[in-house]
Amino acid sequence: MVYTLLIKCKLLWFVQNGKVDIWDDPRFPTVKGIVRRWLKVEALIQFIVEQVAYKNLNLMEWDKLWSINKKIIDPICPKHTAVIEERRVLLTLTDGPEQPFVCIIPCHKMYEGAGEKSTTYTKSIWIDYDDALCITLARRLP
Numbered sequence: 831m832v833y834t835l836l837i838k839c840k841l842l843w844f845v846q847n848g849k850v851d852i853w854d855d856p857r858f859p860t861v862k863g864i865v866r867r868w869l870k871v872e873a874l875i876q877f878i879v880e881q882v883a884y885k886n887l888n889l890m891e892w893d894k895l896w897s898i899n900k901k902i903i904d905p906i907c908p909k910h911t912a913v914i915e916e917r918r919v920l921l922t923l924t925d926g927p928e929q930p931f932v933c934i935i936p937c938h939k940m941y942e943g944a945g946e947k948s949t950t951y952t953k954s955i956w957i958d959y960d961d962a963l964c965i966t967l968a969r970r971l972p
Contacts, residue, residue, distance in 0.1 A: 831890050834859045864895075873899035905941040919962040926953030 835841060836859055844850050844858075854862035865871065877895045930952035938944035957965075 831859060831892060834892070868903070869895070869899050870902045873902050876902075904938065905944060908937045908944055908947070910947075913956045913958050917959040918956045919959055920954055921957050921962065921965075922954050926955075927951055928953065 841853075841858065841860075845853065850858060853860055854866055856863055856866040858864075861874065864874070873895065876898050877890075880894075880898075881890060930950055932948050932950050934946050935949050936942060936944065937947050
């Protein structure tokens with residue numbers, strides 16, 4: 831794997847010096863470690879099978895593994911949006927709807943089996959502080 835320390839004797843140093851508690855720490859590039867980072871075993875198997883076709887290629891990218899994992903979990907994991915209460919900013923839209931209304935939309939655009947969710951459209955919305963800062967800075971640019 832590119833930019834990854836995979837030699838067991840060097841990884842052992844992190845365990846012995848207390849940098850990590852155990853071998854299945856999510857920061858470790860071990861199978862148990864990456865599974866604790868919500869990698870599906872099916873994605874790992876598919877990634878390994880794809881690598882067999884490229885015997886001469888020895889540089890494997892993490893991005894490819896995580897994109898395979900995303901294709902597997904997208905149909906089964908609902909998507910939600912949230913704003914942390916301490917970091918929220920109220921944004922009022924000038925052209926927003928006068929009366930709030932609710933629409934039922936699919937949880938995932940590509941996978942109908944993911945279900946549906948209700949979304950409220952209104953003139954005032956909560957956004958994250960960092961997003962509000964970006965909007966403010968963008969409005970100041972010529």
